[in-house]
Amino acid sequence: MKVALVGLPQSGKTSLFAALTGTEPGREKGGMRLGTVKVPDARVDKLSGMYQPKKTTHAVIEVVEAHTPHKDERKANKSALDAGFLNLVKPMDAFLLVVRAFDEEGLNDPRADVDALLSEMILADLMLVETRLERDALEHKKGKPGMPGEERDALDRCLKILDNSQRIYEDPSLAARPELRTYAFLTARPILAVVNVGEDDIPKPAAEVLARFRLPVAGVPTFACCAKSEGEIQAMPEEERKEFREMLGVREPVLDIMVRELYQALGLVSFLTTGEDECRAWTIRRGTPASRAAGAVHADIEKGFIRAEVIAYDDFIALGSEAAAKKAGKYRLEGREYVVQDGDIVHFRFNV
Structure with missing residues (x-):
């Protein structure tokens, strides 16, 4: 999944890119800066702690910062984004509009x-x-x-x-x-907006901040964050981040908000696979049948699909083991038309 950060010059796209991707150096490609974001998922972390696998793999989102033209590069301010830029971001799955609201009151208009x-x-x-x-x-x-x-x-x-x-x-x-x-088409895909606020607005309720700027606009899901502060937090050692967020009054990390809003807008869910080799989250569209979900793991598994062995995550955690889930009747055998649910722990049986 790819999401493009779109905004006018000086809106804080680069700061937000750093806040989302952390210290990972961005890759440059065709006028775009690319970064990979690990999707936070406490379920994967919990299962990894239980199984102690050789490898733990979270779902990922590719974040793209596309370079917009500066004002003096645009023709008489007639266009906020030129045709070249718009063509650049066409392959994206979703767009995150970044608007500036960190100046003194009255010096910016994020709604406009x-x-x-x-x-x-x-x-x-x-x-x-x-x-x-x-x-x-x-x-x-x-x-x-x-x-x-x-x-x-x-x-x-x-x-x-x-x-x-x-x-x-x-x-x-x-x-x-x-x-x-x-x-x-650009507008055929989900569009979200983030209001890049100053530090004074960090501890305030999001609804209060957005209402002050007369947002959201046109039903576009909108949230607020201070990209500069979030970027500084991401650059810290992980064990220090929680304390610093609490000190600033950060209610929820911007990455968590973005992931939640994107998954909802794109209609995505995650199913889980476990074992001694790897615990992993796999992202699929909501409503995906088991046979097609198997293809997310490997095309051969979809091709030779026999059945899916399924335990709901909450049941597994409550019971503590696969054996206990089987004994309690929570371990199910499902066919190819079963619709995989968010949080299902799945083992696919197949023959190729």
């Missing part, structure tokens, strides 16, 4: 910045739709068949939504249409 970023993304998608429909109309005039009817219908619906300054994502059935996959 979120509006500006959303408007640019909507405009980019609208231009793409209009160009494609115009080309199709010309093909029809020349007697050519043009695009399939299903694709034209989907684009017409996109045009109506975007013309109304709405995101394609707001119509889930439309955003999921297979005819639209090749277009990689």
